[in-house]
Amino acid sequence: xxxxxxxxxxxxxxxxxxxxxxxxxxxxxxxxxxxxxxxxxxxxxxxxxxxxxxxxxxxxxxxxxxxxxxxxxxxxxxxxxxxxxxxxxxxxxxxxxxxxxxxxxxxxxxxxxxxxxxxxxxxxxxxxxxxxxxxxxxxxxxxxxxxxxxxxxxxxxxxxxxxxxxxxxxxxxxxxxxxxxxxxxxxxxxxxxxxxxxxxxxxxxxxxxxxxxxxxxxxxxxxxxxxxxxxxxxxxxxxxxxxxxxxxxxxxxxxxxxxxxxxxxxxxxxxxxxxxxxxxxxxxxxxxxxxxxxxxxxxxxxxxxxxxxxxxxxxxxxxxxxxxxxxxxxxxxxxxxxxxxxxxxxxxxxxxxxxxxxxxxxxxxxxxxxxxxxxxxxxxxxxxxxxxxxxxxxxxxxxxxxxxxxxxxxxxxxxxxxxxxxxxxxx
Amino acid sequence: xxxxxxxxxxxxxxxxxxxxxxxxxxxxxxxxxxxxxxxxxxxxxxxxxxxxxxxxxxxxxxxxxxxxxxxxxxxxxxxxxxxxxxxxxxxxxxxxxxxxxxxxxxxxxxxxxxxxxxxxxxxxxxxxxxxxxxxxxxxxxxxxxxxxxxxxxxxxxxxxxxxxxxxxxxxxxxxxxxxxxxxxxxxxxxxxxxxxxxxxxxxxxxxxxxxxxxxxxxxxxxxxxxxxxxxxxxxxxxxxxxxxxxxxxxxxxxxxxxxxxxxxxxxxxxxxxxxxxxxxxxxxxxxxxxxxxxxxxxxxxxxxxxxxxxxxxxxxxxxxxxxxxxxxxxxxxxxxxxxxxxxxxxxxxxxxxxxxxxxxxxxxxxxxxxxxxxxxxxxxxxxxxxxxxxxxxxxxxxxxxxxxxxxxxxxxxxxxxxxxxxxxxxx
Numbered sequence: 090x091x092x093x094x095x096x097x098x099x100x101x102x103x104x105x106x107x108x109x110x111x112x113x114x115x116x117x118x119x120x121x122x123x124x125x126x127x128x129x130x131x132x133x134x135x136x137x138x139x140x141x142x143x144x145x146x147x148x149x150x151x152x153x154x155x156x157x158x159x160x161x162x163x164x165x166x167x168x169x170x171x172x173x174x175x176x177x178x179x180x181x182x183x184x185x186x187x188x189x190x191x192x193x194x195x196x197x198x199x200x201x202x203x204x205x206x207x208x209x210x211x212x213x214x215x216x217x218x219x220x221x222x223x224x225x226x227x228x229x230x231x232x233x234x235x236x237x238x239x240x241x242x243x244x245x246x247x248x249x250x251x252x253x254x255x256x257x258x259x260x261x262x263x264x265x266x267x268x269x270x271x272x273x274x275x276x277x278x279x280x281x282x283x284x285x286x287x288x289x290x291x292x293x294x295x296x297x298x299x300x301x302x303x304x305x306x307x308x309x310x311x312x313x314x315x316x317x318x319x320x321x322x323x324x325x326x327x328x329x330x331x332x333x334x335x336x337x338x339x340x341x342x343x344x345x346x347x348x349x350x351x352x353x354x355x356x357x358x359x360x361x362x363x364x365x366x367x368x369x370x371x372x373x374x375x376x377x378x379x380x381x382x383x384x385x386x387x388x389x390x391x392x393x394x395x396x397x398x399x400x401x402x403x404x405x406x407x408x409x410x411x412x413x414x415x416x417x418x419x420x421x422x423x424x425x426x427x428x429x430x431x432x433x434x435x436x437x438x439x440x441x442x443x444x445x446x447x448x449x450x451x452x453x454x455x456x457x458x459x460x461x462x463x464x465x466x467x468x469x470x471x472x473x474x475x476x477x478x479x480x481x482x483x484x485x486x487x488x489x490x491x492x493x494x495x496x497x498x499x500x501x502x503x504x505x506x507x508x509x510x511x512x513x514x515x516x
Numbered sequence: 517x518x519x520x521x522x523x524x525x526x527x528x529x530x531x532x533x534x535x536x537x538x539x540x541x542x543x544x545x546x547x548x549x550x551x552x553x554x555x556x557x558x559x560x561x562x563x564x565x566x567x568x569x570x571x572x573x574x575x576x577x578x579x580x581x582x583x584x585x586x587x588x589x590x591x592x593x594x595x596x597x598x599x600x601x602x603x604x605x606x607x608x609x610x611x612x613x614x615x616x617x618x619x620x621x622x623x624x625x626x627x628x629x630x631x632x633x634x635x636x637x638x639x640x641x642x643x644x645x646x647x648x649x650x651x652x653x654x655x656x657x658x659x660x661x662x663x664x665x666x667x668x669x670x671x672x673x674x675x676x677x678x679x680x681x682x683x684x685x686x687x688x689x690x691x692x693x694x695x696x697x698x699x700x701x702x703x704x705x706x707x708x709x710x711x712x713x714x715x716x717x718x719x720x721x722x723x724x725x726x727x728x729x730x731x732x733x734x735x736x737x738x739x740x741x742x743x744x745x746x747x748x749x750x751x752x753x754x755x756x757x758x759x760x761x762x763x764x765x766x767x768x769x770x771x772x773x774x775x776x777x778x779x780x781x782x783x784x785x786x787x788x789x790x791x792x793x794x795x796x797x798x799x800x801x802x803x804x805x806x807x808x809x810x811x812x813x814x815x816x817x818x819x820x821x822x823x824x825x826x827x828x829x830x831x832x833x834x835x836x837x838x839x840x841x842x843x844x845x846x847x848x849x850x851x852x853x854x855x856x857x858x859x860x861x862x863x864x865x866x867x868x869x870x871x872x873x874x875x876x877x878x879x880x881x882x883x884x885x886x887x888x889x890x891x892x893x894x895x896x897x898x899x900x901x902x903x904x905x906x907x908x909x910x911x912x913x914x915x916x917x918x919x920x921x922x923x924x925x926x927x928x929x930x931x932x933x934x935x936x937x938x939x940x941x942x943x
Contacts, residue, residue: 124712126683134695135683142718143686161806163839188685188716194750194777195714198799202711202774205802206838213802256553256562258615259570268561284629285551287622289615323621326753326785347629350621352779358753372625375632375640379588380807411633412590 100183102148102219103200103389108160108177108212108382110167113150116209117180121145124204125188143188148181159211160382175211177382191227193393194353196220201385212382218389225430228357228396233366234433235460238400241342241366242278242317247491248463249317250483251279253441255466258285262292266300273308273316275469275476276484279462281319284347284370288324288332295335302339319345319368319401326355330362337364346399349373353397360398368439369399379412387421392429395436401462402436407451409442419455426460437462444468445513446486446496446506453490463487473512474505482509527610529575529646530627530816535587535604535639535809537594540577543636544607548572551631552615570615575608586638587809602638604809618654620820621780623647628812639809645816652857655784655823660793661860662887665827668769668793669705669744674918675890676705676744677910680868682893684710689719693727700735700743702896702903703911706889708746711774711797715751715759722762729766746772746795746828753782757789764791773826776800780824787825795866796826806839814848819856822863828889829863834878836869846882853887864889871895872940873913873923873933880917890914900939901932909936 109116125145126135155173159166167174189195201215231237239245252272254265269280280301288294298320309315322332322344329351333344345368346356360367377384391402404421405413422438438461440452445468453459465483472479482505489499489506500507536543552572553562582600586593594601616622628642658664666672679699681692696707707728715721725747736742749759749771756778760771772795773783786794804811818829831848832840849865865888867879872895880886892910899906909932916926916933927934 126685134687134691139683139686143683161839162808163806163841187718188712189714190716192714192751192755194752194774195716197777198711198714198750198774201803202777202799203802203838205800205806206832206840208837208839210839256566256570258553259566260561264561284625285615287616287619287625289617289622291614323625324619324781325621326781327788328619329781347621347625349779350624350629351781352776353782354751354753354756354778355781355785356779358782358785361754372629373632375630376628376804376811379590379632380810381589383807383810384803405633410635411630412588412635412637413633414590 098221098223099186101186101196101200101221102181102183103215104217105180105182106177106212106214106216106382107180107210108156108175109209110159110165110171110175110211111209113152113176113178113180117147117150117182119209120180120204120207121147121182123207124182124199124202125184143185145182145184148183151179153177153179160380161211164211165209177212179216186221186223191224193228193357193396196224197353197393205383214382214384214386215389216386218392220392220429222430224396225434229360229398230396230429230434231398231400231436232360232363233400234435235437236433238317238366238437242315244278246459247484247487248459248461249278250480251277251281251462251464252469253281253283253464253466255283255470257283260292262297262300265292265297266304269301269318270304271476272469273304276480277316277469279317279319279464281345281368281464282321284321284372287321288328294320294322294332298336298339298341302341306340315342317343319343321345321347323347323350326358329355329359333359333363333365341365343368345370347372348394348399353393356394356397356399366400367398368401369394369403371403375412387417388424391421391425391436395425395429395434400436401439404438404440406440406442406444407448411442422456422461426456426458439464446482446509447513449483449486449490450496453487459487459491468513471513472505473508478505478508481505525648525650526613528613528623528627528648529608529610530642531644532607532609533604533639533641533643533809534607534637535583535602536636537586537592537598537602537638538636540579540603540605540607544574544577544609546636547607547631547634548574548609550634551609551626551629552611570612572609572611575610578606580604580606587807588638591638592636604639606643613648613650618651620655620784620823623651624780624820632810641809641811641813642816643813645819647819647856649857651823652861656787656825657823657856657861658825658827658863659787659790660827661862662864663860665744665793665864669742671705673886674911674914675886675888677907678704678706678708678889678891679896680708680710680891680893682710682897684712687719689724689727692719692724693731696728696745697731699896699903700731703907704743704896706744706746706891708772708795708891709748711748711799714748715755721747721749721759725763725766725768729768733767742769744770746770748772748774750774750777753785756782756786760786760790760792768792770795772797774799775821775826780820783821783824783826793827794825795828796821796830798830802839814844815851818848818852818863822852822856822861827863828866831865831867833867833869833871834875838869849883849888853883853885866891873909873936874940876910876913876917877923880914886914886918895940898940899932900935905932905935908932
């Protein structure tokens with residue numbers, strides 16, 4: 090990533106990793122032109138004054154490696170005899186805020202719109218973005234962030250330990266409540282719906298949330314601990330607002346949304362009306378990110394959703410069961426925890442997928458804090474001594490991580506952790 | 517594409533092109549499990565009855581070529597000694613409608629969510645989708661479609677010929693109106709904002725649309741022809757609804773939205789409230805489509821937006837200045853024109869990028885109809901005899917195409933076409 094030595098209050102700077110058979114400087118100028126005042130033909134009204142006010146500007150070009158084959162099809166081919174066929178480069182382009190104001194949807198069109206299809210680009214990935222402070226001032230950001238979320242569950246000194254209701258589809262509201270009861274009694278701080286269940290005919294939100302919150306209320310009355318339930322309200326805007334209110338009316342304390350399925354503008358409306366934390370599920374993210382020379386880095390993507398107001402953002406987890414590398418997971422989590430304009434505009438990263446105590450020390454070491462949600466399925470339900478021991482081993486694993494004690498050592502006088510190390514460790 | 521011999525009214529069938537180093541049958545089962553009742557661990561509540569009702573089902577697997585290297589990083593590697601390292605296959609998976617109801621956002625999460633990151637997949641693209649009729653019954657579809665759009669401009673026997681206001685950013689409302697006046701006088705049927713201008717401080721929608729519609733009203737009074745102006749209202753939901761009303765109050769006849777920037781749920785709200793055709797801009801589409809082994813085919817993508825209610829959908833154009841092949845452009849346009857459940861649920865494909873008369877015969881031959889918008893920039897403004905001749909040559913080109921007369925022959929007694937062939941043809 091390129092360092093920036095100046096901070097421009099009036100321009101957004103986007104960094105792209107490009108790949109091209111053409112001259113990189115010309116390609117960068119083409120990108121800047123296409124995404125601001127340019128077109129394929131000369132236009133009479135494009136005066137110098139207009140360009141001065143509105144043109145995007147190439148700020149820097151840092152050439153990287155060359156490659157023999159294009160990463161993406163359809164782009165122009167190298168001219169005959171060229172000895173470095175495709176050049177990769179980091180290109181910084183700045184855009185005047187005047188072109189979009191502080192509108193997030195229109196910023197997205199500007200920095201990540203048609204340029205994905207520009208003819209010379211056999212690779213084009215948006216890897217970083219630096220925004221004028223006006224964006225943070227004009228957009229709400231997370232309403233609850235870390236402290237607000239922690240206050241709702243009364244847990245301040247460790248990650249929120251959570252799980253996902255399974256089976257992920259097919260349970261009635263009453264069956265869902267039974268599953269929630271089991272994990273709540275096991276000691277989780279947080280439980281969420283799977284992304285595959287929102288408001289199907291067999292489990293409407295307004296029935297499910299009532300059934301689940303009865304369990305959570307009862308548990309609070311007995312123990313003093315209030316578990317957070319992220320109820321999946323994904324749907325149309327009207328449906329989401331109505332479901333949010335149903336969750337709130339039932340005493341619920343979190344709503345979940347599949348971000349790509351509803352989109353940025355719907356999330357903005359939900360945030361404007363919401364009184365509860367918004368848990369952002371990233372399903373579909375792989376389509377935008379898995380090709381290394383296309384799409385988005387998470388660092389960029391998460392800024393849009395945080396500015397729009399998401400409180401919790403999924404980042405997968407270390408040694409996950411998906412395709413993402415540990416290094417990428419940590420970069421994502423750090424991005425989510427890095428302030429944009431203020432310390433309370435961070436979101437909580439949500440770690441999940443194959444998580445148990447094993448990943449706690451590495452996760453803590455990489456981040457240096459516990460301001461995260463740590464979700465486990467098999468790591469809780471699969472524990473040989475039952476879900477209660479599953480949750481206990483996760484808490485013990487995080488205690489060890491925070492205190493810098495190796496898991497094996499801490500397990501000597503923490504039985505659930507010891508059992509987990511023996512059981513999960515040899516799988 | 518795989519043929520389907522049965523039509524299931526209760527299941528959505530999605531076809532994926534996958535690539536994997538694992539056994540394809542097992543991978544297909546994993547996908548079906550992950551996107552319905554499955555998880556990584558055995559779960560007590562996952563009964564046979566639940567699976568029967570809610571499980572996704574692998575309908576067919578058609579193995580394709582093998583490749584030596586994975587298309588995407590992060591997936592599992594072949595076991596040692598395997599002689600066909602990565603197999604590509606078309607996998608059909610069906611999902612019960614009971615899991616999502618007819619909710620488009622939740623359908624999207626189901627067919628195109630977490631599976632993009634599944635560990636065995638070094639390639640995963642959603643290439644086709646067949647929906648139960650209930651989706652078309654429950655979702656509004658385009659309000660205007662072809663005939664409604666044609667009625668608004670009074671053009672029924674040829675494509676709507678249009679252009680985009682350029683420079684695309686920086687013009688004040690009055691300057692925009694001047695540009696519109698020039699192209700309206702040149703004879704276009706349709707003019708639209710660029711996707712890069714929505715409601716910036718220097719050109720608020722409510723001022724711009726008044727200025728532009730004055731020009732269009734004046735032109736109608738003089739000629740009887742009413743030009744359609746697609747005003748870009750992209751923004752938050754509230755902003756879009758307010759801007760839609762401003763457009764309508766000014767006598768406007770179309771609103772434009774950047775689909776990826778606002779998202780599906782916001783478009784659903786706009787459609788529910790709109791009294792005008794919605795022109796859907798696809799900027800950002802490249803990020804979801806350019807890697808052949810990742811993302812979406814346009815055929816799938818456009819169904820979601822049409823069901824949500826978009827009337828016009830961009831498809832690029834033949835011999836365009838972007839990276840898309842002609843074959844792909846035609847497949848997209850045909851998909852947009854293919855009824856889902858009824859003939860009036862089609863949208864109008866919007867052809868643009870480097871278009872002039874040259875592409876008219878091939879476009880017409882491929883589609884067999886003129887139910888499209890044909891947008892030209894240089895093809896109008898760059899004509900040696902001015903924009904009027906530019907528009908005339910486009911109309912002549914389409915007349916020739918529809919009548920099956922070669923352009924060169926038709927140009928013998930159509931001067932503007934002849935001049936265009938001589939001028940653009942040798943560039």
